Amino acid sequence: MFLDFNLSSIPHIIFGAGRLNEIYELIPQFGNNVLYVIGRSSLKKSGKWDEIEYAMHKNSINFSEISVNGEPTPILVDESVKKFRNQKIDLVVGIGGGSVIDAGKAISAMLPKMDTIKNYLEGVGNKTHDGRKIPYIAVPTTSGTGSEATKNAVITEVGIGGFKKSLRHDNLIPNYAIIDPQLVLSCPRSVSSSCGMDAFTQLLEGFVSPKANPITDELAKSGIKQMKDAIVHISSEKASDITVRTSMAYGSLISGIVLANAGLGVVHGFASSIGSLFNIPHGVVCGTLLAESTKMNINRLEQLGTKGENGLLKYAIVGVLINGRESFENINVPFYCSILVKTLENWTKQLNIDRLSKYGVTTADIDNIIDRTGLKNNPVHLKREDMNEILINRI
Template identity: 35%
Template sequence: MKKIKVAALPRLLIEEGAFKKLPGIIASSGYGRVGIIHGRTVWNRWGDDLCREFNTLDIDFLDAGVSGEPSPRVVDDIVTAWADEKPELILAVGGGSVMDAAKAAAAMLAESGSGGTKSVKEFLEGVGSMTPSGTTLPLYAVPTTAGTGSEATKNAVLSEIGGFKKSLRHDNYVPKLALIDPLLAVDAPLGITVAAGLDAITQLIESFISTGAGPFTDSLAVSGLVAAGRALPALLQNPENVNARAKMGYAAYLSGVCLANAGLGMIHGAASPIGAAREIPHGLVCGLLLSGTIRRILMRARAQEQRVLVRKIEKAAEALNSDIDQLPELLDGWLEDSGLPGFGEYGFTEDELRVLAGETDMKNSPVLFREKEIAEIFLERI
């Protein structure tokens, strides 16, 4: 039997209304000072109630808002502001970008010699020259979108537009608690909902067919795809469907567990250089590239008689309520129904996309594409 090694996982709670229980959970855990990193929209709706409850429980708190893809500067500013009165716990309430910023801030507030004197940039893979020690403040993660699965992973992705999109990573950075309350997501715009959902589906499919896949991740990936295959169409019809929001939250969480243990493929290998070149939502990049990539992987697998790979794609299609040959069209339909834009609307040119194709990492892809083939996938979505 193939070796199975499972990365650390957070304590998980998925429940409608669970967010209201959070102050009590924090108080019972013995934390008296909390640093809250949040998305601005969700904070406008839910922040007052949370802070009021913290005051009732005599829990001190600091807060910082994050919008867009987080940069090292955003993290450094939070660390500097909180260095003199460090919180005992970091609470992340928001989408994947908030989770990334919170993980990085929690690590840098605890990193020896940091506290505002060293930039997180110095610890990023492929950018800085320092290796993180793994010391970190405990982190509770409360996602308000269902996409990245960052609430289940050990890495924080930071970027500088025109420069890089890289990770701060350590096993100790996995959140202590992932609390998923579907009520926090019901107000998310349709475009964000679908882009996030396609990110989760991409991660589930890529980890399922990854060269690093195994029986543990395979079972979770299929379970996540079944949930997403029912939830995303329901949300396209009614974004306020709370049960569908919960299912997408479950699918996104599993996508994080799967990527942490099986790795991802070409789509995420492309998302890094594309995301570094322009300020474009990560989930949108995944959604734009998913159908074209799956179509070509299936063609190659059939041509090379890779029966195991073909059968896996067939299982993924079945989980999503599709026939294997109709899977790319199903994915395209979800993208089109949401009205999400292509690369051209973010300023990408054909020449630029061809250059970015050459910077794409194949990672754990079961099929290795030539640069020209990758460029063709990109250009289909301009």
């Protein structure tokens, strides 16, 4: 077999229940002036912020905080940087969901700069970030985006002329990622459900991507194995089971590593375009479109004959994993592709993933959405009518 691939760096990963406490041992290596980027209310409601404040005072560490509500915007990042640029911040710590992690990542990257983040966003600005940043520690409190393991921060501006674009550089990968499943126990079930579907989407799209390699394949399979049984429990009474949350946290982390190296497909293409037009959670877009997009991809791969065999085999392998089989020998490809699609459809129903119409998306918006949607790293080319069908079925 001829192999030819790249593999990006990952953060120093600290994974396990209760391991957030190790952050106080890490901080001194960076300095004594810390900026915390947190969510608007969830961390404080859970009581964890009180514990963090107590520990910071106990360890004589100076700190400030900034709260993030929703996906980070250029205005939020620019105003945060302006406020703290002259305070000689030694370390930025992001504790929250994917939006908070991205906001912290962007703020750490822009604190050394003197201009707006828009100038450095892909497809928006005309500058390339040089990688200089304030050290950054990412601590996720949801299991979804895997942003704790990626080198980009997604910045959103919603509306006509809006965008959902990345600030990206290899050096923007967090210095440390602390994944403590105990922090996810208080995450609302509806949020857990959409985030979980986002993580699974990233594992699946990365696995079937043309850019996938043997390492990302094995990582994706390990994440799928962990998530396949846990995902249906995150909206049930078992959501408070630490083993369920640990499996989801692992799957989310691995999905970030996989997407950073293998890329993503049409579901995330839709998520980017829809997210730039409507105030809709990223995980909801992924969760609501995953089954339909997977079904369409499989149908189009089947039409390619022998050229589609590799893509179909990969989808079938995921079906095998979900079905609990360990052997990939003599796979009935059509059968296990069908198992995969049916399972994704069942998850969408079981987890009560909303349709796009709940957030104001109508059939009149479809053309604009498709115009903005990229198919980079999708395993098969989709025609405009294919994308139209996917959207109509979930509006």
